[in-house]
Amino acid sequence: MSTTAAHRVLTGLDDARDDLEAFYRDLHEHPELSHQETETAAKVADRLRSAGYDVTTGIGGPGVVGILHNGDGPRLLLRADMDALPVKEATGLDYASTVTATDESGEATPVMHACGHDVHVACLATAATLLADAKDQWSGTLVALFQPAEEVGDGARGMLDDDLRSVVGAVDVAHAQHVLALPAGIVGTRPGSVFSAADSMRVTVHGRGAHGSMPQAAVDPVVLASMIVIRLQTIVSREIAPTESAVLTVGSIRAGSKSNVIGDNAVIELNVRTYDDATRQHVLDAIKRIVTAECMASDSPKEPEFELYDRFPPTINDTDTTDKVSAAFADFFGDDAQELPLQSASEDFSDIPTALKIPYSYWGLGGIDPKAYAAAEKAGRVSADIPVNHSPYFAPVIQPTLDRGVEALVVAAIAQLGTDS
Numbered sequence: 001m002s003t004t005a006a007h008r009v010l011t012g013l014d015d016a017r018d019d020l021e022a023f024y025r026d027l028h029e030h031p032e033l034s035h036q037e038t039e040t041a042a043k044v045a046d047r048l049r050s051a052g053y054d055v056t057t058g059i060g061g062p063g064v065v066g067i068l069h070n071g072d073g074p075r076l077l078l079r080a081d082m083d084a085l086p087v088k089e090a091t092g093l094d095y096a097s098t099v100t101a102t103d104e105s106g107e108a109t110p111v112m113h114a115c116g117h118d119v120h121v122a123c124l125a126t127a128a129t130l131l132a133d134a135k136d137q138w139s140g141t142l143v144a145l146f147q148p149a150e151e152v153g154d155g156a157r158g159m160l161d162d163d164l165r166s167v168v169g170a171v172d173v174a175h176a177q178h179v180l181a182l183p184a185g186i187v188g189t190r191p192g193s194v195f196s197a198a199d200s201m202r203v204t205v206h207g208r209g210a211h212g213s214m215p216q217a218a219v220d221p222v223v224l225a226s227m228i229v230i231r232l233q234t235i236v237s238r239e240i241a242p243t244e245s246a247v248l249t250v251g252s253i254r255a256g257s258k259s260n261v262i263g264d265n266a267v268i269e270l271n272v273r274t275y276d277d278a279t280r281q282h283v284l285d286a287i288k289r290i291v292t293a294e295c296m297a298s299d300s301p302k303e304p305e306f307e308l309y310d311r312f313p314p315t316i317n318d319t320d321t322t323d324k325v326s327a328a329f330a331d332f333f334g335d336d337a338q339e340l341p342l343q344s345a346s347e348d349f350s351d352i353p354t355a356l357k358i359p360y361s362y363w364g365l366g367g368i369d370p371k372a373y374a375a376a377e378k379a380g381r382v383s384a385d386i387p388v389n390h391s392p393y394f395a396p397v398i399q400p401t402l403d404r405g406v407e408a409l410v411v412a413a414i415a416q417l418g419t420d421s
Helices: 004-029 036-048 117-133 156-162 164-168 221-239 277-297 319-336 349-358 370-378 398-417
Strands: 056-061 062-072 073-081 100-102 108-110 141-149 173-183 187-189 190-197 197-206 245-257 265-274 305-312 315-316 337-339 360-368
Touching: 004 117, 004 398, 036 056, 036 062, 036 117, 036 141, 056 164, 062 117, 062 156, 062 164, 073 117, 073 349, 073 398, 117 141, 117 173, 117 398, 141 156, 141 398, 156 164, 156 197, 164 349, 173 349, 173 370, 173 398, 187 319, 190 360, 197 221, 197 277, 221 245, 221 265, 221 277, 245 277, 245 319, 265 277, 277 305, 305 370, 315 319, 315 360, 319 337, 319 360, 319 398, 360 370, 360 398
Parallel strands: 073 141, 073 173, 173 360, 187 337
Antiparallel strands: 056 062, 062 141, 100 108, 187 360, 190 315, 197 265, 197 305, 245 265
16 A cells, blocks of 8 residues: 555654644643643644634534545544543653642542543644645545543533534544553554443442441441452453453442441442443443342342443444554554554543444554663563553653654545545
């Protein structure tokens, strides 16, 4: 596959690099929580307008869409997410965030781009500009979409609910990328399942309170919750086939207020990761079955309560679309184009192409200093020494991460829109 057009588009990257890096540092230093990405959105909208895009703002809150029509041809959507996390940065970078914000509960919290969405925004904004500056190298329509609130799982749905379909019109294919804790320079693709579905569940079980010295008068919710947690471990180990993948994590248990008081309820918060709908439903049903049975066994005075929240769809790449992207990456990047391992993290990007009924491909982008990663790998300490997404120490190296992110978007776009010669 020829990548002549992609190379021609990317001749502008040398001139754009200083601005790309400065924009990234600015985004990293000024992160915004989910649904609060107003300044980020404004900066993106200004850049798109300057590049000649028709820009619509305020979609699903701070969402931004820029559309560039360039003759006949396919309509391609490229997406980047904009939100940061309630994490206190510990990287020590000279552009580290010192931002604090008020979260949805009204509490003050530090804010950090601990997941790399600043990389996504900077790379897409730059790629969109380079493609606009080289319209003689491609034909069709480019839709640059900047999405809020990925971290809480409802940003894509919020844009769809706010009539995103009518803004973008007919679209043929969608792409997105995510910076990961892999060596910088690597671009990884994978057909089929890539990112897991995620479901958070809050379970409230009820007991009967009493004095700690008189347990016979109580139904102890701490004991009940403990038995539930132990039994939940058997869902993956005994109900899911070894050839299938699932993760069930109990992240929080809250019960009681004092050492000599038996409370009257316990709240269990858990998270489930799966890769297909059948396994997903089996695990969720099993949780309810086990919780209900343990409550009966403990003679709980009330039925348990279940609340699902922060739900993410699975990311399942279209095979033909991904094969096309993979071939373009292999031609352009050589050995740096690799197969992406199956990821247990989750994303809400797929809500958009699923709703638009179009195929999509989502790839991974390395962001870790290659020498540091190689040293950790040689010592068998990758999991201990390499900060992953959502860590307060997660800090993608600026280069070659940013260049590679821009290149990947351009190469994938030209594979869809290009007219190589």
